[in-house]
Amino acid sequence: MLLLRKSGAISFDDILTINGLRCITFQQACQEYGLLRGDQQWHDALNEAAQFQSPRQMRMLFAMICGFGEVEDIPDLWVQHQVSLCEDFVHRYSEQTGPHYALADIEELLTSYNLSLQKLHLPTVDLPASVLERANFDVVEEQAKANSYAMQLNSEPRNVVEILLSAVYNNAADTPKCYFLDGPAGTGKTFVYSTLLHTIRGRGDDVIPVASTGILVLGCWTLERKKSGSTIQLPLQCYPTIQDPIHQLYSDIDFSSVTPQELKGRAVLTVNNERSMEINNKVLEFMPGNETVYKAVDMIMSEDPQDQLTFPEEFLNSLTPTGLPPYELNLKIGCIIMLLRNLAPSKGLCNGTRLIITKLQQNIIQAKSIDGTETFLIP
Numbered sequence: 001m002l003l004l005r006k007s008g009a010i011s012f013d014d015i016l017t018i019n020g021l022r023c024i025t026f027q028q029a030c031q032e033y034g035l036l037r038g039d040q041q042w043h044d045a046l047n048e049a050a051q052f053q054s055p056r057q058m059r060m061l062f063a064m065i066c067g068f069g070e071v072e073d074i075p076d077l078w079v080q081h082q083v084s085l086c087e088d089f090v091h092r093y094s095e096q097t098g099p100h101y102a103l104a105d106i107e108e109l110l111t112s113y114n115l116s117l118q119k120l121h122l123p124t125v126d127l128p129a130s131v132l133e134r135a136n137f138d139v140v141e142e143q144a145k146a147n148s149y150a151m152q153l154n155s156e157p158r159n160v161v162e163i164l165l166s167a168v169y170n171n172a173a174d175t176p177k178c179y180f181l182d183g184p185a186g187t188g189k190t191f192v193y194s195t196l197l198h199t200i201r202g203r204g205d206d207v208i209p210v211a212s213t214g215i216l217v218l219g220c221w222t223l224e225r226k227k228s229g230s231t232i233q234l235p236l237q238c239y240p241t242i243q244d245p246i247h248q249l250y251s252d253i254d255f256s257s258v259t260p261q262e263l264k265g266r267a268v269l270t271v272n273n274e275r276s277m278e279i280n281n282k283v284l285e286f287m288p289g290n291e292t293v294y295k296a297v298d299m300i301m302s303e304d305p306q307d308q309l310t311f312p313e314e315f316l317n318s319l320t321p322t323g324l325p326p327y328e329l330n331l332k333i334g335c336i337i338m339l340l341r342n343l344a345p346s347k348g349l350c351n352g353t354r355l356i357i358t359k360l361q362q363n364i365i366q367a368k369s370i371d372g373t374e375t376f377l378i379p
Contacts, residue, residue: 165199293328
């Protein structure tokens with residue numbers, strides 16, 4: 001075989017020399033030429049491709065080799081080139097779960113050759129093909145968490161999870177879609193929610209937990225399935241009659257003796273500055289002491305007289321642009337303020353720093369840090 005492969009050989013050493021390297025045996029020389037049965041040529045092909053091809057292209061090549069090449073040991077081919085075949089998924093997820101996604105991709109590519117991971121004696125995975133297109137989370141990790149959580153459920157919580165999963169995936173018209181889970185603190189409501197989230201994500205579906213206004217303390221969530229477009233929402237009777245965030249958050253606080261520790265865990269999220277200032281002013285009404293009002297000076301930075309007529313000062317005063325204080329800023333001693341500028345980053349006065357007002361002057365605001373260790377003057 002070697003004589004037919006290498007014409008013009010004049011010695012045994014010449015026959016044993018392949019690409020400038022001398023082989024020890026004639027069998028090794030035959031293997032270098034790919035004349036003997038074995039997988040070395042496939043290993044060489046994948047090693048060459050790994051130098052300049054992406055992991056996705058490597059997986060396509062691997063599937064082609066499995067489909068058309070006569071590979072003796074496909075599992076060994078996978079093990080030896082797993083790093084280059086899984087590099088993108090390992091970077092996106094982890095070294096533990098990345099190979100699962102690579103195998104799922106190879107499984108999809110093998111269908112063109114009427115093959116599967118099981119037929120080729122490769123590790124099988126349980127991942128939907130759609131996950132590879134929109135992987136917003138690690139499905140393998142979610143599956144592991146779902147199994148771990150499910151094993152810890154008692155009979156009653158397990159029954160609740162099964163009922164809710166049936167409601168999510170059963171599209172029959174007579175299937176109830178609204179459930180209310182209630183119970184004393186410590187009975188495992190949050191654990192049930194976590195089990196549901198991990199189970200649904202482990203099946204490759206997106207799910208978003210949403211706390212319903214007013215009953216967040218009861219832990220009622222809304223499950224939204226993007227795949228079907230349907231939404232499981234709470235009925236109107238589940239919402240409180242008093243839709244006042246100020247009353248719900250601060251009605252139990254005595255502002256004459258309140259501490260920062262009591263306030264730091266309470267916050268109201270708003271969608272615009274106007275609503276934010278409205279809520280801030282309402283909170284100020286609960287606080288003792290006199291209110292000090294600081295007014296801004298708004299003007300048009302333009303030399304064109306027409307701009308002065310187009311944008312009068314009254315109009316500028318009505319604007320509340322993001323990143324700027326309002327025209328009228330109402331403050332009281334003891335209230336918490338947040339900086340909107342990096343006044344002194346080395347001292348901790350950065351954008352977003354929260355301070356407690358200790359004194360209000362005409363041109364200066366004296367405030368202390370939340371922990372009370374430092375005092376600052378804000379112009």
